[in-house]
Amino acid sequence: MLLAILPIALAGGAAGSKPEGAGRGARPLYQARRAESPVAVDGRLDDAAWRQPPTFELVYEIRPGENTPAAVRTEGWIAFDDEHVYFAFRCQDPDPERIRARFTDRDSAFQDDFVGVVLDTFDDQRRAFEFFVNPLGVQMDLVQDDVNSVEDETWDAIWQSAGRITAEGYEVEAAIPFASLRFRADGERRTWGIDAVRIWPRGDRVQLALGPRERGRNCYLCQAAQLDGLEGARPGRDLELTPTLTGSRSETRDPFPSAPLAESDQGTELGLTARWGITPDLKLLGTYHPDFSQVEADAAQLAVNNQFAIFYPEKRPFFLEGADSFDTTIDAVYTRDVADPDWGLKLTGKQGAGVLGFFLAEDAV
Known part of the structure; x- marks a missing residue:
């Protein structure tokens, strides 16, 4: 973990x-x-x-x-x-x-x-x-x-x-x-x-x-x-809930062409992602067992004897939300290191003249 x-x-x-x-x-x-x-x-x-x-x-x-x-x-x-x-x-x-x-x-x-x-x-x-x-x-x-x-x-x-x-x-x-x-x-x-x-x-x-x-x-x-002149404009109630239900089933068989498939494993997993605008300045995002199955796959990259690891852009919605709060000139935060999160919590926004970001996640890998 x-x-x-x-x-x-x-x-x-x-x-x-x-x-x-x-x-x-x-x-x-x-x-x-x-x-x-x-x-x-x-x-x-x-x-x-x-x-x-x-x-x-x-x-x-x-x-x-x-x-x-x-x-x-x-x-x-x-x-x-x-x-x-x-x-x-x-x-x-x-x-x-x-x-x-x-x-x-x-x-x-x-x-x-x-x-x-x-x-x-x-x-x-x-x-x-x-x-x-x-x-x-x-x-x-x-x-x-x-x-x-x-x-x-x-x-x-x-x-x-x-x-x-x-x-x-x-x-x-x-x-x-x-x-x-x-x-x-x-x-x-x-x-x-x-x-x-x-x-x-x-x-x-x-x-x-x-x-x-x-x-x-x-x-x-x-x-x-x-x-x-924008009198009466309101940000609205910024609350978004995204529940997910993921089902899986896998089967195996002996390495012979005529061998039948034998059921090996099946299961379901519930997940939830919630986004809450606490104030116009602060936004809280939480996720439990997020489902990234619909996210665009990474383009293949080839590298031989490179000094640095291959960089893959972030495409998962939970990590993209508020990602600009973690942008630095030296790429101090690389969320692709969290490969398969069980849960995650993120707080982003601004406080006075500054921009803040807090991110906590537990990786299952």
Whole structure:
């Protein structure tokens, strides 16, 4: 039996609707609008929420140009209701036939045209949720750790998206449940950090952004704008239970072609995985006899006389949850060492200006 105790991870001006507070050294402030009628996420910007003037426009090219005027127009809207925050974009293109868009796996469309938002829901300029959509509605979502300058693609939120190519370019819209996000509860400060990004891959991979970027500054989220107006938004009751029942049966026979199979062993095993958002800042995850039978298998790797062991990426849901809390520059935590856990417990979140993570598991191997 191997008992694995892993330690705490150490903390480490647009057009459209004009931002408030714009000035030298100020972060632009945009206002989210409450959707007065239901928003149908179908890729068509014909809902009442999108008939208002745009919340913002992406008027800066930040790569390869450095804060130069954008060559194409991109309009964006932010709206919300009691359950979701919505975003929509209208992306114009002088030659729509050159738009790159594929129906592909989730998190696999980064070579396409795409657009989306980055939400720093605590506005602490440390971590943010990224939601991107290609012109056909394919989703890409990540967690950005601005302290360690890493992005975690293994995080998958539950959200809706749709997109379509038009004669002028393409349009996308998305609905993100508040339950998929972490943010301060009702009655507390409700200003989020926000950035909007459009990738326009033509001769160069052009990146358009909501505001200018100083490349010499060693931070990204500190240069983001702010989003206000989300009154009444609540994170929701973050409680998820996943029970499992696993059955097994094995049979053997003598090493002769005509020998009959003889029953040797059979059994069942109950399992449970629970996730509880104690507060918007802290999340507790526990598992007992987890079932990983549906997890994608590892790709084969060949190595001969290597100095270091082969590295396999983590794909098991229990270990992926909150994995960004354990990201360090030296990969201090490698959860694949826990091969077959009987049970596990994980606490992740933030405390003040720091990020914390506690992980305890008992390995059956």
